[in-house]
Amino acid sequence: MEEIQEHFMKQEESSGEDKPSSPYIAPFRSTRLHIQRSNVCSRAYFVVVMVFFHVYILNVIALLLYVHYNNGPGDLVKREAASPQPAGDSESPLPHPAPTSRELHVEDYSESFSLHRLEGIRVGYVQQVSLVPERTHEMKTLSLKPLMFEIPGFLSEEECRVVVQLAQLKGLMESQTPALSQGQEESNQPLLSLSTEEVFSLLDLNQDGLLQKHEIVSHSRSQDGTWLSPNNLRQILTSLEARPKEMLTLEDFRQVYDVSQGPGRQRSGKLRNKFKQRNKHTWLYQGLGSHHVLHTLRNRVISLTRLPSALVELSEPLQVIRYEQGDFSNAHHDSSPAYSETTCTHTQLAGNTSALTEVSCRYVTVLFYLSSVEEAGETTFPVADNRTYEEQALVQDGVDLTDTQETCGRGNLRIKPTAGTALLWYNHLSDGRGWMGELDEYSLHGDCPVRRGVKWVANSWVNVDPDHQIQARYQRLVAQRHQSRSGMEHDQPLSHSELHQDL
Template sequence: MQSKMEETEENVMEEDESIFSDKPLSSPFNSPFRSTRLHIQRSNVCSRAYFVVVMVFFHVYILNVIALLLYVHYNNGPGDLVSGDGATPASVSESGSPLPHPAPAPRELHVEDYSQSYSLPRIEGIRVGHVQQVSLVPDRTHEMRTLSLKPLLFEIPGFLSEEECRVVVQLAQLKGLMESQTPAPSQGQEESNQPLLSLSTEEVFSLLDLNQDGLLQKQEIVSHSRSRDGTWLSPDNLRQILTGLEDRPSGMLTLEDFRRVYDVSQRPGQQRSGKLWSQFKQRSKHTWLYQGLGSHHVLQTLRNRVTSLTRLPSALVDLSEPLQVIRYEHGDFSNAHHDSSPSHTETTCAHTRLAGNTSALTEVFCRYLTVSFYLSSAEEGGETTFPVADNRTYEEQALVQDGVDLTETQETCGRGNLRIKPTAGTALLWYNHLSDGRGWMGELDEYSLHGDCPVRRGVKWVANSWVNVDPDHQMQARYQRLVAQRHRAKSAAEEHYQPLSHSDLHQDL
């Protein structure tokens, strides 16, 4: 009995071993289907898991490659003009620590890329006397001090080296300086905004009335302004007449209406704003120096430095006016004036006239900001004066105090609120316009009224760099596109490279 039981246990063990064995069993009672099915099932599980893992990793790899390509594509696009928060690296640190800035280098003209998110960054003044550290050249920092909040005015000592000042002066002398004299009238002489010919009101009306219908229409005034014949009627007179015409419900002026408007426009002292905008008096010599590709490396360096300081897109600076260099000798001066002009519907910016409205009454200079460099130190006099800087309010009537006109720097320079002594290498930066609250150029800052005191001893050299911006955002964009088209057309013709002629883009003062 025991031997049979042992035999039975051995058979069971052999049967169990045959189940997990790869060899087929010889026993007719063991089904080969069971062994084979289990073997195939185990092999399928392994191959499926391996296939799924491989495919998952393959898809993840492909997705990563696509994501990387998209990232590179969208982050290596043009960043100079399309950047809305400033295309140049921010070089000013409010906390006082300088931010690194690459060394300036000549750059190509890139103006074809333009975005609606384009904006104009502004430097914060914080408070009068606040000092910020700016990095404009490698391995060196400059201190920028806030001199005024109205207008927003900064002083940067050591902006130029002695060598750079000397080179700019020498280039200006080599170019040749021309007179920029607007003599002040002596007693008994007519004011400069008076007609040069003695014409009666009726004769002026008849000259403007082109169709001789006895009514003066806007088109007739605009037509006269386009004729460029301003010898007998100044742009300020035309603007005053046009304003009076627009105030009439009929949109036309009769002879009686014109007589009242014209007489007001001719009264000395009644239209002070016209004097401040365009008729200021000065005595000096000046010239213009091109700063683009092909110019002296010092001039290109200065333009790059202005771009870094202002944090404005380089295209705006590159397409602005050339550098103006002025020499003030003994007794030379300039009365208080604004560098830019208020915007009117009947005016167009001089720098965007390529894309401007041809029916505009007159062209004006649209200068968002001014960067002024002192190239020498006058021994005595020659201060830059801001007569109404940081006044509580601005009123043109307040410019005349006790019968003395504060805009006439020859007599009243010492009474200005802020006077800055010229020091070689020092730069001044001020904004001529306020912000419109949307990142673009707003109204003219009337507190930016400034002038140059007479030089008492020595010679004063100064250079002005203006950044031109049209208050019309779309007009500025269109202008830049037109300039880009010109640039591409010259390149396509394979002509010998010549810098963009600023005589085609700007009018000299």
């Protein structure tokens, strides 16, 4: 042991000769890697940023999926069809695709479907509407009963001129209608002077001295309305159904028919004017193959009303009317009340073919003033915004307010024609479920006689059947017909008359 200790001591002495002596030798410690705190913070910051970035991306994807599945391709088709076209482009026809099966699909008119209705707020309220690119129009509320708006500058001066020229090129027809009734629901006197007994005999097909329902119905389809109006039919059929055997004798018929044809049905009790309207008019088709200005107006109506494009496209053609000096139209309703014994003209082949008579079903009227008038010729609404509506109140001091030749100045609301201005009013109320309801009787309107100048106007009506199921069936029939013809006659447009006659 001593030898070993002595050996180690010699080694320490030999190694210490080369180094300076030190009074203290530090003990052995392990070496550590020193990391800066800034590196750790950078890594944590990077992780947090990446987490937030991924969350943001996921939110964006979820939002896109939500918008896609809530709007659906059908809405996109409608928006493209309803997008307004530039008003001043007259070099080339405006592109307007043919109605697709999606646009005319029955699902668009299911029970959950609703008709958009503009908000009037209050009389005099002005709101901005976008109808053409890079421009807004002012829309002013003129009345709440009926709900009516005025849109100045709806048409340009050039568009007014083109529509007038197209009407002149098409040719205008005389519109002298006998003033033997007021409105579409009034009873018409026969043009021939027939007694009650003679009318009964004509209705009694088998000459058994009794009138049955099928005999009355067979004579209710006169195109000139000289037989039985909807009002006549309601009274006669109500009386017939109240009888035990549902038959009318001559005495029973006399009681009903004489009342419906008596002076009480004509408010003033006498014939005041020879005609209830005097003007010239024509119809301009706005579908495929028509002038691009007519396409523009139809698309603008879609944008203004915010109604489905299929409803507007399958409505009546544009009616253009010319009022010369002295021409007028007595106050009337553009649409008709809905009754079980009537059917809408535009959906007649998809509706009740056994209906007693056909009536116009016009949810909205959009009237365009194509010219200004030097004197008079206003559009008058005799009872607009009245507190109540009573038919008897239309006669004041023995003068009928519907007689625009005599009482135009008494109308509650009169609009002076100004070229380019458009009026929009609703002929029907809402049914409370988003569909078309009862006729708005406050929509009674007429045209004051023109004293100096010429008045040009155009009417764009949106036809809607009060029965949404019939409207849906009509849309489906049109879609099927379009699909069947698109392959054979792709370049040939399907006119409004063809749709109604050949379905």
